Amino acid sequence: MTTIPEGKWAIVTSSTENIATTRLAYCGITESHALVTTEKVQAGKLDPEGYLQAAKKLGVDIRCCLVVEDFHQNIIHVIISCAILVTHSIH
Known part of the structure; x- marks a missing residue:
């Protein structure tokens, strides 16, 4: 993440904004201005x-x-949005 310039990711x-920012801070990732959390969308x-x-x-x-996605059920929605998809399974 540190090699990707701000404004490009x-x-x-x-997650809620509070949980997301707390977890990002714990990982040493500064908050992106393009953070989209559950409160910011209507459809989920x-x-x-x-x-x-x-x-x-x-x-x-x-x-x-x-798009890097780790939840297989979201893959179809990435495809619908027309973005390029990279998946990562955690088992």
Whole structure:
């Protein structure tokens, strides 16, 4: 994360803003201006709204975004948003 310039990355999470910022701080990650939390979307994580909102905050077309997703049920929503997808399974 430290090699990606500010304004070029976002975080979309189903966590609340308070939990997300606390966990990011614990990991030493400064908060992105494009942090999309559960309070900032109407449809929730199982909808492409969060990804689309993050792309808009970054000022880029969603089709130019790379999404790293760890939850298999969200994969279809990334595909619907037209973003490029990278998956990571944690078992």
